[in-house]
Amino acid sequence: MAQSAPLFIRIVASSIAAANKAGKIVRDVMNKGDLGIIDKQTNSLPSFVTVMLSRLQIRFASRILIPFQGKNDLQTEGDRSAQRCILASISKQFPGVTIIGEEETDSCEVPADWIVTESDEHVLKLDCPEEYQSATESDIVVWVDPLDGTAEYTQGFLDHVTILIGIAVRNRAVGGVIHQPFYSSGDSEKLGRTLWGIVGAGVGGFTPAHVPDGKRIITTTRSHLTPTVQAAVDAINPDQVLKVGGAGHKVLLLLEGKANAYMYPTPGTKRWDTCAPEAVLHAMGGKLTDMYGNFYSYAKDTPVANSDGVLATAKADDHKYYLQVISSVVKPAS
Numbered sequence: 001m002a003q004s005a006p007l008f009i010r011i012v013a014s015s016i017a018a019a020n021k022a023g024k025i026v027r028d029v030m031n032k033g034d035l036g037i038i039d040k041q042t043n044s045l046p047s048f049v050t051v052m053l054s055r056l057q058i059r060f061a062s063r064i065l066i067p068f069q070g071k072n073d074l075q076t077e078g079d080r081s082a083q084r085c086i087l088a089s090i091s092k093q094f095p096g097v098t099i100i101g102e103e104e105t106d107s108c109e110v111p112a113d114w115i116v117t118e119s120d121e122h123v124l125k126l127d128c129p130e131e132y133q134s135a136t137e138s139d140i141v142v143w144v145d146p147l148d149g150t151a152e153y154t155q156g157f158l159d160h161v162t163i164l165i166g167i168a169v170r171n172r173a174v175g176g177v178i179h180q181p182f183y184s185s186g187d188s189e190k191l192g193r194t195l196w197g198i199v200g201a202g203v204g205g206f207t208p209a210h211v212p213d214g215k216r217i218i219t220t221t222r223s224h225l226t227p228t229v230q231a232a233v234d235a236i237n238p239d240q241v242l243k244v245g246g247a248g249h250k251v252l253l254l255l256e257g258k259a260n261a262y263m264y265p266t267p268g269t270k271r272w273d274t275c276a277p278e279a280v281l282h283a284m285g286g287k288l289t290d291m292y293g294n295f296y297s298y299a300k301d302t303p304v305a306n307s308d309g310v311l312a313t314a315k316a317d318d319h320k321y322y323l324q325v326i327s328s329v330v331k332p333a334s
């Protein structure tokens with residue numbers, strides 16, 4: 001059965017298993033307590049003050065809400081190890097497929113038990129939409145964000161953290177896996193959950209829901225807020241604004257009916273931040289584009305920066321309204 005499923009479906013099914021393992025690794029790093037934080041801007045350890053602040057925030061996350069200053073582009077042992085696990089697992093099974101990960105990791109050996117070759121059985125049995133049935137290795141690019149919401153991971157906002165694996169076929173984001181490693185359903189022994197979506201085939205791992213009619217709830221960044229972002233949010237005149245970390249987490253709020261729209265009308269996110277969330281959102285009936293309303297390309301040679309920002313809505317039909325209101329007050333950067 002497994003081998004007879006189309007390549008695209010097999011990659012999504014394997015990505016679910018790899019994301020689950022990466023989630024365990026990310027939790028283990030947190031439990032050990034030494035996050036091994038590096039500032040990617042300077043390729044060095046962050047300042048003493050930043051490290052101390054991050055330790056304080058892990059201990060008192062529910063009370064201390066001090067955002068870091070500056071670019072906030074950090075990497076931790078969680079990011080590095082999760083990426084090694086996911087890349088090793090997917091490339092072992094699909095050696096001809098292009099995989100693009102956020103982190104530059106040296107070619108350290110990967111422990112044997114980090115290489116996952118299992119697949120999600122339910123996804124393997126799905127009917128593959130016709131347009132992806134014949135997709136070959138050269139049609140597919142896998143975009144990996146091994147830990148989305150790194151700033152929040154270092155500050156103890158653990159429910160903002162996700163692991164994102166997006167599968168693009170012929171440049172479009174059509175398969176997505178969002179793993180939330182610290183999600184708790186009440187049983188503290190069993191953390192983590194995995195959401196997935198395939199455009200044209202369905203979604204799983206969560207119950208799709210929408211904000212009740214008449215309410216407008218916006219989600220946006222908490223760690224990269226700028227006057228431009230604030231102006232866009234204000235233009236919508238929302239009932240509520242949820243400033244949370246991570247692109248994956250913000251799209252999760254759209255999927256589960258906690259927000260209507262996610263806006264970030266400025267450069268900062270990259271293709272690995274949006275590929276998986278875009279696919280899951282689209283599979284549920286939503287829409288994610290740049291601030292001009294154009295879909296990003298997920299081709300292997302595309303520039304990785306989402307230079308024209310991000311606008312995502314839980315309902316595709318609402319997207320035009322948000323685009324119009326925001327474009328009247330915010331000019332995209334490029």
Ligand SMILES: Nc1ncnc2c1ncn2[C@@H]1O[C@H](COP(=O)(O)O)[C@@H](O)[C@H]1OP(=O)(O)O
Pocket residue numbers: 071072073074102145147148149150151220221222223224225244245246247264267268269270273
């Ligand atoms: N200025 C930036 N520099 C680096 N990464 C950014 C920047 N802005 C956004 N990102 C990435 O996009 C995600 C969503 O941004 P935000 O939480 O600010 O809305 C961040 O968690 C981060 O992903 P990552 O944590 O994987 O590096």
Ligand SMILES: [Mg+2]
Pocket residue numbers: 073074102150
């Ligand atoms: Mg990062």
Ligand SMILES: [Mg+2]
Pocket residue numbers: 145147148149247272273
């Ligand atoms: Mg990210």
Ligand SMILES: [Mg+2]
Pocket residue numbers: 079102145146147148149150
């Ligand atoms: Mg990341």
